[in-house]
Amino acid sequence: MKIRIETIIEPSKEIFAIQQEFSDEIKRLLPNSEVEAVGAMAVPMIGRPELDFLVISKQIEKDSKILVEAGFVQGPVVNGTSFLKKMVDDIEVAAQIMFPDNSMVDTHRKIISVLRENEDLRKKYEEFKTTLSGLSREEYKEKKSLWIKENIKPLL
Secondary structure, X not given: OOOOEOOOEOOOXXXXXXXXXXXXXXXXXXXXXXXXXXXXXXXXXXXXXXXXXXXXXXXXXXXXXXXXXXXXXXXXXXXXXXXXXXXEOOEEEEEEEEOOOOHXXXXXXXXXXXXXXXXXHHHHHHHHHHOOOOOEHHHHHHHHHHHHHHHOXXXX
């Protein structure tokens, strides 16, 4: 098994162009669903080489199949949320498809809002994220989740 080592990147014109391209593509493929950019590049701030999209859908299974037909790889379906991804060069494009009443819809939106509005918190989070470069995916996720729980969730 290959251990994936995480790197941290800065937002860039290239990243934003890919983000816009996939936002447009997913919206075109899933016209009856709502598509929002979430994650670090949606703030924007430094993060993993990843673009995250939240897809709010009443037809999770159908929308997942459409994205798979468009080249996304189906990941797990956990608690009614379907996870898919597609690699574009070294950038991971990830989609989370969930029902409109899923509590994570509001959580994603609030986290993005708090980070956009609180420059000091965003800078502290970016400084923290730089310490995660070189970790395995599991270590990265564990440490990042703990930081969010301790520093961002109390503000939501």
